[in-house]
Amino acid sequence: MTKVAIIGFGGMGFIHYCAYKRIKDAKVIAVADVDIDKVKEKIDDEDINLYSSLEELLEYESPDMVDICTPTFTHAELSIKAMEKGVHVLCEKPMSLCEEDCQRMIDASIKYDRVLMVAHVARFGKENMYLKKVVDSGELGALKHLDMNRISYMPDWSWNDWMRDYEKSGGCLVDMSVHDFDLAQYMFGIPKKIGGVYHKMRDNNDFVTANLIYDGFDVTITGGWYSCEIPFRTGFLACFEKGYLEKVNGELYMNNEKVEFDTVIEEVDAGINISSTAGYKEEIEYFINCINSGSEPEIVLPESSKNSVAIARQIAKEAILI
Ligand SMILES: NC(=O)c1ccc[n+]([C@@H]2O[C@H](COP(=O)([O-])OP(=O)(O)OC[C@H]3O[C@@H](n4cnc5c(N)ncnc54)[C@H](O)[C@@H]3O)[C@@H](O)[C@H]2O)c1
Known part of the structure; x- marks a missing residue:
């Protein structure tokens, strides 16, 4: 069973959460969001532990992967921090706001030997x-x-x-x-x-x-x-x-x-302009398959x-x- 932590539980985090429910060999064990109260309103599984930051989550939990669904300007820092801690990273698109930050993410995936994939659904x-x-x-x-x-x-x-x-x-x-x-x-x-x-x-x-x-x-x-x-x-x-x-x-x-x-x-109601998990389930399954088989996300x-x-x-x- 692949243990997953979702970071950022706004529109996209919720859509990914709905997609994980349809994936048999993955389990969301924890969520981190700066606004925990908002997460509580949307989550229906009491076994999922909630944290107010990625750092706090990684102090108490050992997920196999984090799924980063935070605003784009946070992608690089959060992805790098997770990889430093030995966690594989699926990060929402766009990878980051500039090529320099994207390169820092690539360098971290090489340095810490972690799979990094951008969720280009x-x-x-x-x-x-x-x-x-x-x-x-x-x-x-x-x-x-x-x-x-x-x-x-x-x-x-x-x-x-x-x-x-x-x-x-x-x-x-x-x-x-x-x-x-x-x-x-x-x-x-x-x-x-x-x-x-x-x-x-x-x-x-x-x-x-x-x-x-x-x-x-x-x-x-x-x-x-x-x-x-x-x-x-x-x-x-x-x-x-x-x-x-x-x-x-x-x-x-x-x-x-x-x-x-x-x-x-x-169909899901995530409160944004996307209304289904189509494609998201498939991209997540593909990423999980990559981390479990130790292969590059070709x-x-x-x-x-x-x-x-x-x-x-x-x-x-x-x-x-x-
Ligand atoms: N693949 C797609 O089709 C698609 C569609 C929409 C958005 N996105 C991408 O997904 C990402 C999130 O977009 P969204 O629409 O869900 O935004 P959003 O504003 O609805 O949600 C962002 C969430 O992240 C939380 N957050 C902010 N900073 C944080 C931090 N440092 N740590 C933890 N939580 C934090 C916020 O509280 C909020 O709940 C963006 O990069 C966006 O481009 C992708």
Whole structure:
């Protein structure tokens, strides 16, 4: 049984907690959060011990892994502290706010010989995995254009409103569109050229249209946190030489024919813009399998997560500001 401690029990910590309940060979033994009272309201297992910090938790508990679901600006310090104590780390995306901090996390995982994986859930999403399979197999010929979008209302639930603070979250570019930069980078590597148009956090809006240029095709990525109450959505359209693949309204179509999946979707109310454990259970199971088999997390190597932060940062720097 893999013993798990969740650090940070806000929106994402709760979603991970719901996912662990569906994983047979893992048990959440402890939770640390600076706001313990809030955790008590959401937790339904009295055997889970609660602490107000990672340091305190590690004084009394010996988890095999910590699952870090705290605000992004805390990821590097908390991950490094856990690895120093000999604990494997699954850390929510984005890895951190800058490449230097990502590198410090990578150095710690090497120094303390611990598995470090960033929870890039999009790499485990069934539609995205299908897209990667079609790209890799070449069954629709060469890719010509990929358009990805990820749109939400401005996050208004976060602890101390850290998400709306550009210095703490990196805005929608680093916090949300990083999912799509990461997917593009996972499938195609580092782009040859990067550009875009960015409306940087102001008036309760933060949105971007980014261009990632590769040899013979390009990827456009639209991301936005808007002041209007638009429901969260993600989608993509991939045009190949011999056909297309489209994710729209939560369904996947290949050349106008629906692609069916037999996965069970568990709906959860976490009070944020995510409403199911889909993909989270799979990424956690994959990480647990890596720590138990002593293998590298090949699907999401830390170096690759650092590259995704670097792409987001570069777009923030080079995009035309509007
Ligand atoms: N993978 C995804 O789809 C996805 C979706 C949303 C958020 N996230 C990421 O998950 C992380 C958390 O986001 P969230 O939406 O849950 O934020 P949140 O504000 O809802 O929750 C953060 C929690 O961490 C606690 N906290 C703050 N500092 C702490 C510390 N030093 N030690 C312990 N607890 C601390 C807060 O009390 C709060 O409960 C972020 O990095 C975010 O980018 C990922």
